[in-house]
Amino acid sequence: MRLTVLETEKCVGCQSCMFACSRRVGEAGLARSCIGVRSIGGMERGFSVIVCRACADPPCAKVCPTGALVPREGRGGVRVLPDTCIGCGHCREACIIGAVYWDDETNKPMICLHCGYCVDFCPYGVLGMQKREAENVEE
Template identity: 45%
Template sequence: MKVLKAMQMNRCIGCLSCMITCASVNQQDHSILKSAIRIKTSGGLSGKFVAIVCQACQGDVPCAEVCPTGALVKRQGGGVILDKDNCVGCQRCVLACTVDAIYFDPDTKKPIVCKHCGVCARFCPHGCLQLTEGVR
């Protein structure tokens, strides 16, 4: 299984194409707030950009471990898959994520979790994001 990595963030110009594409494809919404990836500056207008994205945890997966309904299931290769039907919207996963890469959608009352589909990487005009082979 492949996992998303922010490999070349020194190339990022902050166009947010990755966020818009992620939200559009995965949430059917064009708001950047519906994206599973976030691009932020590391410090003011002149700072470099950083990507906040699921790190595809191996072994202990804090977000899945705190889920009271089992709605977050470990994904082969790293990370988790969200079963929206089992999710009760408690937001425990949001608080448990060690890299703050799970976002909560106040409209659907469900978390927004990266599924490592790679659509953001395909639409990044500068190759900042890449899908790499995950550990099996």
């Protein structure tokens, strides 16, 4: 299963998902959030929801010089190995949608685990969980 942005036009920009993502690890605030909601050049135009798309062949992992981002077998997306990561930031540059977030304290990437915790805190059905197979059929 992967986290999917189903309908951005229904997003009201409440950012409840962002707070949920930090709370997932028991924290309050936004420092640990791996999902972002921002307006598309002003709120009158609506929002974009930026989160890992679980690419089948993730560019972030391909550019990692130490192999600290491990593609998740058959599920898409990556796992971060903090001890292997040197904090070079290449992964952040490689992700063209900006879904590699950064932990300023540890100087290492934070990437969505597709756990789905945030889905329960989106009151408008913008977020959902999807099977990878279904996604492949669509594409």
